[in-house]
Amino acid sequence: MTQKSGIAAVAETAGVSVSTVSQVLSGNRPVSDATRARVNAAIAELGYTPHPGARSLRSRRTESIALLVPDITNPFYPLVAVGMQDVLLPAGYLLSILDAGSQSGTGRLLGHVLERRFDGIALHIDGLSDADRARLADSGTRVVALGRDIGIEGSDYVESDDAGGFAKLGEHLLATGRRRIGFIGGEAESDPSRLRLGGLRQAFAAAGTEFADAATVFTSFTRDGGRDGVEALYARRDDWDAIVCANDLIAIGAMDELRRRGLSIPDDVAVSGYDDIDAAALVHPSLTTVENPAREIGRTAARLLLTRLAGDGDDAPTQHITLSTRLVVRDSTTSPIPQER
Amino acid sequence: MTQKSGIAAVAETAGVSVSTVSQVLSGNRPVSDATRARVNAAIAELGYTPHPGARSLRSRRTESIALLVPDITNPFYPLVAVGMQDVLLPAGYLLSILDAGSQSGTGRLLGHVLERRFDGIALHIDGLSDADRARLADSGTRVVALGRDIGIEGSDYVESDDAGGFAKLGEHLLATGRRRIGFIGGEAESDPSRLRLGGLRQAFAAAGTEFADAATVFTSFTRDGGRDGVEALYARRDDWDAIVCANDLIAIGAMDELRRRGLSIPDDVAVSGYDDIDAAALVHPSLTTVENPAREIGRTAARLLLTRLAGDGDDAPTQHITLSTRLVVRDSTTSPIPQER
DNA sequence: GCATGCACGCAAAACGATGTGGAAACGGAT
């Protein structure tokens, strides 16, 4: 008893060759029904599982995909993950969610991720350094970007219509008489923050309304960021009548801080967010926000990756998909000031 | 130009043998400083990354660990993940978060996970079927269970002192005069639900107080579960003065449904949760709950796994760590009924 | 000057799969 292991053991108990077992497994070549049955019986009997290392060594594929997010405790990202999994699992891929811990943690984690040779990587990262971009590009790994273009040759991306959503938000603020608007963005000058602010400006421009130029501060996409943002804004002036935040977590943090300062929401100042995470409907007052179709973003990204992985070609042109967003008006912006002209 | 790839290419440009390169990489054998320097230079020049498949093929290790959770959109789990990552990343392990989608999704995902041959698996799963338990056990993979014992030989587990937390909660309810208490648990008869309920009963027993035997219903650990739970409870009787929920999501769902029925919280009925997720402080009224040290659970679990993986022995006895919990009293249980005796 | 011991490197054998070129077996047509 030579105690073979792996596929060799299966081959032995089935009384066939190693390659035949492999054929049965992969279906790459036809195998007679009788042999196939014997092989399958042997596999079941031994409880055999192919070794993924050996397999990927030959096939250069791992059948697994990574989702790299800046902060898994932001409830937006788990939804994206679930969306991706909706599509990937049925296709036989395993999705690994990797948490960079923060925007700046990306670089550290990227090394680990590339080493693992995932077949594809979905990135929801705002500030990608040039060095990291280069590492990604010549790793040859398929990349799909979420939320913004990542600037890598041949990598598709899917985003939400941030500008459109904020334009609708702008109209709404306008209609309720808000004029002195502060904006709290996420990590330094990140594209999403700018895009969102742009939509807002555009709405005011379209209405030809005078617009006390939105003061903007950049912090981080967290509750703490929201608190800091409010402090920074009120250090400049204290007559804001609306504070627009680049995501819901910031908005919730901002509300904490505004309340601490004795301001009433929405009577003194309106607050709005972005994403429409569950908590947006739970806070008091409930938060006006723009719905960001997280799960659909995940699904779409996964489909883009699968398409690229299947037709293993760089042939197809880069795809860029924009999902529409929806304004969700709640209490944090509604009640006041229908006057002024 | 034979165009070697991988370690062989590195060996060639450094002018050493393949094994020497491997030695430099792993540090398993001493290498002279001069050679080490040349090898490292070659590695940098070629941008070489070891192939993880080939590596794991020989070494039988993947340096990656999986965390399997029932529902990644429950904010409790991302915190656990972050805690694990705190410990694992510095140790050179990559953590993959895998979402089973639901308690029942576990089995489906488990196959995928075992195929991938992670070095270790952290499981936060309540109802593990016997078949799955068997698969896990004879996969030989190191397993650490979170929240409860998983019943696998040699697998450690870390849990929170659920019963203790609920005992404190019980005293609190008692002190505020609550007597007719309903309990909404998670997935059918799951251990955590029972444990938590047990702590509650114990507190009442200790006080020698008459206790309208807690009616219990089991649904799922989600907001929807909370709504269903309230419906089920009120189908039995309608004079509850407190509803204790097995986690915060259930509690939040329950509050939605109670409010829909025109009941006032906490005046008509008190509501409590478990976990102390962010949302617990955000809902209105803010939710009394028991703090579950998610991040610390993650850290502890990771340490247990690492210990097992390092001293590759089944020698050490099974470890069982209980983390203490803390009652967090907020508005959802406080105001009313300090009378009666 | 000769055995002895160290420090370094190397060659070669795994590890467990995939996949290609052929060989054997089998029929059907001539």
Add this chain to the structure above:
DNA sequence: ATCCGTTTCCACATCGTTTTGCGTGCATGC
């Protein structure tokens, strides 16, 4: 019976590492 085309299976090379067991060359102790 011979020939030819299919079908079905196998041997073998290959993927990129890790890991032993051995050579070297050099300083050391006598």
